[in-house]
Amino acid sequence: MTPAPTCEHHSPLLLIGGAIVKGKIYPTPHGYQVRFGRKLTKRFKDLGLAEQFLNGLRFKTYEGTFDIRDYQKDHPLGFATQAHKWLKMKTKQVKPKSYNNLNNYMTRAVKAWGQTNIKIIGFGHIEDFLYGQDVSDKTRSNMKSCLHSFFRWVHRRERIPMPDFPETPFELGWRNIIDIETQQRIISEVREISHSINPRIWLGIKWLATYISVRPGELISLREGQVNLELGAFIIPHPKEKAPKLVYLLQGDIECTKGLPRALPDVYFFRHGRGISGCRAGQKFGPRYLYKWWKKACDNLGVEGVDLYGGTRHSTATALGKICTPEEVQDATGHASKAFQRYFQNKQARALKVTEKIRTMTDTPLINISGVSEKDKVLKLNK
DSSP states (O other), X not given: OEEEEEOTTSOEEEEETTEEEOOEEEEETTEEEEEETTTEEEEESSHHHHHHHHHHHHHHHHHTOOOGGGGOTTOTTBHHHHHHHHHHHHTTTSOHHHHHHHHHHHHHHHHHHTTOXXXXXXXXXXXXXXXXXXXXXXXXXXXXXXXXXXXXXXXXXXXXXXXXOOOOOOOOOOOOOOOHHHHHHHHHHHHHHHTTTOHHXXXXXXXXXXXXXXXXXXXXXXXXXXXXXXXXXXXESSOTTSSOEEEEOOHHHHHHHHTSOOXXXXXXXXXXXXXXXXXXXXOBOOTTHHHHHHHHHHHHHTOOSXXXXXXXXXXXXXXXXXXXXXXXXXXXXXXXXXXXXXXXXXXXXXXXXXXXXXXXXXOOOOOOOTTSOTGGGOOOTTO
């Protein structure tokens, strides 16, 4: 790379690969202006800086990496610019609750990176950002998934390299569960204290314990037109799993539903009746309404530490593990393998079955070895 003589406007020509790559520097009343093609101009107070900038543009052109978007004043490749475009698109693709989470994560990233060119955001930037957030491991993993989705979209849209991402391991939390007898006592108590107010309260909680593929948010969003008693089923049109979910009703639930007043197809199925303080007749149950009644029933029975999700869906799935295969229970819940482990808590139950088989094979009673001598602690299983 050999520089050619300086031209009259203080713009040295650069000889690269046997060809002169042009661009000019013009004097101005307050310094110098670099012009490179028709769309790129930049002002400098110092001639040396102007020449350095121009030579950089020339070399990038020769190298094939010059991108006019890197120098435009409206920052077309700025992280904040692209983030706002992506979020605008997401408003039409995801549910409001999911959008709120994405907006929260991207707002944090915009605060960290601003209009940093997306082409230079790499592994280190992403790792520093993720581990600089005061959040749980699960939320950090969700942030990573959000950013990965964003950069995959930018990669396809703007034709820029896809950055590497750090690992964000996490352990799913466990919910307290109860046996089926306790669960049914709580549901019966819910019926006792709420049926005269609104039978749909009891029915909703009963359905959560029975149809374990349905989430509470999906259930309370059911509309009258989605409950088909002729077919004996209801449909969740937009579940988390994307594909519509058809749930067949037991005959007893069909009969219970027939006894309820019906309404126009677009009216929410789980709705408030007349005379409820603070609630409008026909209004959809709030996200914590069923939990409130579950908690009242638990308090009446002295049951502590079990939420609605754990006491219905999780407890039923765990109990099913005693009579169904894991694959059958997983199909019933509709969960992916990793999430399934959180809902199907029968690892200890399977271990107990193995222990019982050992006892059957050896015919040796299980003993409490605390307080006995070392000699007595040895179980001779092969007698």
